[in-house]
Amino acid sequence: MAKVKTSFFCQNCGTQFAKWQGQCTSCKEWNTLVEEVIQKEDKPSWKTSQATTQRTSKPQKVSEISTAADLRMDTRNQELNRVLGGGLVPGSLTLLGGEPGIGKSTLMLQVALKLPHKTLYVSGEESAQQIKMRAERIAPKAEHCYILTETKTQNIFRHIADLEPDTVIIDSIQTLQTDYIESTAGSISQIRECTAELIKFAKETNTPVVLIGHITKDGHIAGPKILEHMVDTVLQFEGDRNHVYRILRAHKNRFGSTNELGIYEMQGEGLREVSNPSEVLISKNDEDLSGTAIAATLEGMRPLMIELQALVSTAVYGTPQRSATGYNAKRLNMLLAVLEKRAGFKLGAKDVFLNITGGISVDDPAIDLAVVAAVLSSNIDVAIDKTLCFAAEIGLAGEVRPVTRIEQRILEAEKLGFRAIVISKYAKVPKHSFSIQIIKVAKVHDVVQHLFG
Numbered sequence: 001m002a003k004v005k006t007s008f009f010c011q012n013c014g015t016q017f018a019k020w021q022g023q024c025t026s027c028k029e030w031n032t033l034v035e036e037v038i039q040k041e042d043k044p045s046w047k048t049s050q051a052t053t054q055r056t057s058k059p060q061k062v063s064e065i066s067t068a069a070d071l072r073m074d075t076r077n078q079e080l081n082r083v084l085g086g087g088l089v090p091g092s093l094t095l096l097g098g099e100p101g102i103g104k105s106t107l108m109l110q111v112a113l114k115l116p117h118k119t120l121y122v123s124g125e126e127s128a129q130q131i132k133m134r135a136e137r138i139a140p141k142a143e144h145c146y147i148l149t150e151t152k153t154q155n156i157f158r159h160i161a162d163l164e165p166d167t168v169i170i171d172s173i174q175t176l177q178t179d180y181i182e183s184t185a186g187s188i189s190q191i192r193e194c195t196a197e198l199i200k201f202a203k204e205t206n207t208p209v210v211l212i213g214h215i216t217k218d219g220h221i222a223g224p225k226i227l228e229h230m231v232d233t234v235l236q237f238e239g240d241r242n243h244v245y246r247i248l249r250a251h252k253n254r255f256g257s258t259n260e261l262g263i264y265e266m267q268g269e270g271l272r273e274v275s276n277p278s279e280v281l282i283s284k285n286d287e288d289l290s291g292t293a294i295a296a297t298l299e300g301m302r303p304l305m306i307e308l309q310a311l312v313s314t315a316v317y318g319t320p321q322r323s324a325t326g327y328n329a330k331r332l333n334m335l336l337a338v339l340e341k342r343a344g345f346k347l348g349a350k351d352v353f354l355n356i357t358g359g360i361s362v363d364d365p366a367i368d369l370a371v372v373a374a375v376l377s378s379n380i381d382v383a384i385d386k387t388l389c390f391a392a393e394i395g396l397a398g399e400v401r402p403v404t405r406i407e408q409r410i411l412e413a414e415k416l417g418f419r420a421i422v423i424s425k426y427a428k429v430p431k432h433s434f435s436i437q438i439i440k441v442a443k444v445h446d447v448v449q450h451l452f453g
């Protein structure tokens with residue numbers, strides 16, 4: 001009988017060790033090493049497997065490789081296509097990560113149901129009946145989607161050989177198990193081996209495979225970091241579970257840019273693609289409310305108009321509270337200090353709350369100016385003209401600084417019918433004329449003057 005090989009794996013970073021030790025020398029975490037059986041029996045070595053399996057690829061001249069294989073598969077989901085850089089690449093492995101309940105299964109099932117060719121959706125998490133119930137709500141008349149509830153990769157491959165699907169979706173990689181490894185499903189060596197088998201399958205048959213992966217508490221995809229290195233594309237599905245908007249981003253993409261972003265809205269019958277996000281993120285009430293300002297931000301490469309709300313009130317308790325939702329609280333404190341020192345506003349004894357509507361979070365510094373405007377507006381209880389928007393960063397000296405891609409931001413504001421946009425005096429605005437008025441300011445003080453006279 002073959003010797004059973006075991007090894008120790010750090011459950012945090014995936015580093016392999018021959019012996020147990022208290023601290024992982026790679027990621028410095030304590031007590032994360034777990035013994036895992038890595039090989040039940042001798043796997044055929046590279047040489048013997050070469051003799052038994054037929055050769056599937058051979059060296060080719062670069063000039064002779066046809067690029068037809070790079071044709072993208074349209075997923076029939078424009079937001080997903082955009083994030084992938086045009087669609088699924090045949091033979092590629094895509095990993096979709098996200099917190100539990102965010103909608104990963106819903107998104108991929110929706111894609112599987114709408115694809116115009118044979119798609120196999122393998123689920124190790126839900127029963128076929130559960131999936132069917134969900135599918136009926138999303139697309140009751142799907143013709144080409146097959147559901148398989150199975151977790152053993154060898155069985156999955158057997159079914160794939162019979163069915164010959166054009167796309168395979170695995171929900172989730174943490175539930176898969178291969179016969180060659182004895183450790184439990186979801187362990188690092190299982191995840192790594194199952195992924196390796198799927199990569200082999202994808203590359204040899206030129207079938208795109210999408211893996212769904214869970215993420216851990218600290219926001220990483222559960223399993224070894226190398227999983228992210230193994231796959232071609234890593235997508236992340238984010239959002240606030242209590243809000244309807246979800247954002248899909250690419251963290252890694254071998255076939256396209258990682259700057260693109262997709263926006264979805266969770267509805268009763270699945271995820272709706274939001275192709276014009278600016279319009280949904282700005283509330284449409286006609287009243288003039290103080291404490292509201294609109295920022296022209298960029299999410300990835302996409303201009304996005306968002307609404308900020310601030311509430312400034314006298315602190316009832318000793319220490320004033322500062323809280324920000326969707327925005328960096330430290331940055332809010334910094335802006336408040338700038339306002340105090342450079343514009344003479346006494347906010348030290350006030351509670352300040354800031355909220356980005358729609359449950360999205362933004363780390364684009366270009367929204368600084370809108371934050372300041374919203375805070376000031378709430379402080380003196382005077383509404384800001386609703387046809388005005390902002391795009392500039394604020395420096396510690398109270399200077400209004402230019403931001404990247406200002407032209408795109410101006411164009412988006414213009415497209416949505418804003419009357420004017422407030423930007424930095426030093427921003428390089430292209431020569432051609434815009435129909436929107438451009439207001440240039442140099443200091444926080446100028447903004448105050450302009451807004452509230």
Ligand code: TYD
Nearest residue numbers: 100101102103104105106134267268269270
């Ligand atoms: P799910 O796709 O199961 O999340 P994940 O696979 O990332 O864990 O999504 C679960 C949530 O989505 C659940 O709370 C219900 C909600 N949902 C809807 O609001 N509408 C729908 O049509 C579907 C299918 C789910």
Ligand code: MG
Nearest residue numbers: 104105125171
């Ligand atoms: Mg799921």
